[in-house]
Amino acid sequence: MLRHLKNKLKASADFPSPPAIAQQIIALARDPHTDISQVAAAVSRDPALAAKLLRVANSALYSRQRKSTNLRQALIALGLQGATTLALGFSLIGTYRGLKSNSVDYERYWRRAILSATAARCFAALQNQSPADEVYLAALLQDIAILGIDRAVPDFYRGLPRNASHRELSEYEAAVLGTDHTQLGAWLLEYWKLPEPLYRAVGWSHAPPAPDPPTPTGMAACCVALGSECVEILLAPAAVTDFTALVDHASAWLGIGAPAVGEVIGQIVAEIPEIERLFDTALLDPDAANVILGQARDLLILRDQQQPDEADLSAAANLKLGARTPERQDQRLRDGLTGLYNRGYLDLMLRREFQAATAGQWPLSVVFVDLDRFKQINEAYGREAGDAVLVSTAKVIASVARDTDCVARYSGEEFVVVLPGLARHGATIFCERLIARLRSTLHPIGGEMVTVTASVGLATHAKKPFQSASELINAAHRSVSVARKSRGDRPARHSPVSAANT
Secondary structure (H helix, E strand, O other): OOOHHHHHHOOOOHHHHHHHHHHHHHHHHHHHOOOOOHHHHHOOOHHHHHHHHHHHHOOOOOOOOOOOOOOOHHHHHHHHHHHHHHHHHHHHHHHHHOOOOOOOOHHHHHHHHHHHHHHHHHHHHOOOOOOHHHHHHHHHHHOHHHHHHHHHHHOOOOOOOOOOOHHHHHHHHHHHHHHHHHHHHHHHHHHHHOOOHHHHHHHOOOOOOOOOOOOOHHHHHHHHHHHHHHHHHHHHHHHOOOOOOHHHHHHHHOOHHHHHHHHHHHHHHHHHHHHHHHOOOOOOHHHOOOOOOHHHHHHHHHHHOOOHHHHHHHHHHHHHHHHHHHHHHHOOOOOOOOOOEEEHHHHHHHHHHHHHHHHHHOOEEEEEEEOOOOOHHHHHHHHHHHHHHHHHHHHHHHOOOOOOEEEEEEEEEEEEEEEEEEOOHHHHHHHHHHHHOOOOOOOEEEEEEEEOEEEEEEEEEOOOOOOOHHHHHHHHHHHHHHHHOOOEEEEEOHHHHHHHHO
16 A cells, blocks of 8 residues: 555645745755855745745844845845745645645644744754754654645545544554655655755654764754654643653753753743744644643752752743743843843854855855953043943944844953855955944043044955854954054954964
């Protein structure tokens, strides 16, 4: 019967492969010579898809605190892999939303797929073995063969209740076909010519391997499996909720404890309203979400009493993500004096932008700003006056930056500006404009008007790329020293040739 089913899936007219635009984006993502303009051109052929990607890029989930005003900026914010993931997700959901189901509850199916993908991405964010976007896509597609079976053999699942558990589905498939939907799904994704890591992760998602050392694909499969288990808890009646197996598997597969699992559950619940808006679908009843959060907190308290580790207690205390406001969350990312982003957020954001720029092969520039002779201001006028200068200088830097840039206070009188998508020439113009604005800004101090200039260092990740985000920002920092040696008030650009000779 399995061979017959596969033949029907290949020939089925109402179970299409990914739409043409999604296929083209996948092909571009696999081409190492692809640039962002080619992806933008492909996506723009589907105005509805382009609008959705722009909407996602500006959502609380993906915006990284910067607004995208056009498709190019949205693709830079999402990254090539993220755009591929979302294009496939929107395309598949749009394709099947209009189909009439046979024996499968399609509404529950897509609720489960979206929640599972969200949970898997949260687990992936806890470790760096596999990109979260790839894990998200694998989780979104892990059950795609269920739809295929329902389209090809309309009566196949008729003997099961429409709300059958995932385990019941798998056991029934194995009894009838000799395999389950994950193995069949992996075969189908391979037949569609999707990337090998994707269909491998789907095929392993019910029984992830435990290689030593772990492979990125194996870790992705573990995240997908944990996301699936999470959703079984989220969609189960409150009376039968049990976190024990989920916590045990998270420990065995990813080496994380109960507090981290609780954090993930809290993050999922916190993201649900935004995800529902993006996908235009209801995922979880608010009352049920509150029950899940309460049970997760109870579990953490119990585990913390058994193993009272300070870090675990901190994680338990932070299980309030569902109740945090965006304003409170944003305050945690800001410098208390200037209101710019703080060093912690800068480090996190720069790593993400560096990974996206490397994957998408678009430029990324970093500007390091160090105020000239700032110590003299503190000595002459006092610390309070110095703080006032820092605040007004921060406003000047922010006013010169684009909405898509990230401006942060690095330390003391040092600031950093991250310029996604801006190559060396454009970044140099930015530096010159910034220096001119700082030079012309007057600061009222003690009845006097004082001008504060800056030494500015620039480094760009482009044709001669850096190996890491830390290398990139360190190169910008070193360039500041070059500018300072020339009495400051000027920019200096990192040169790979001169750096190699030092």
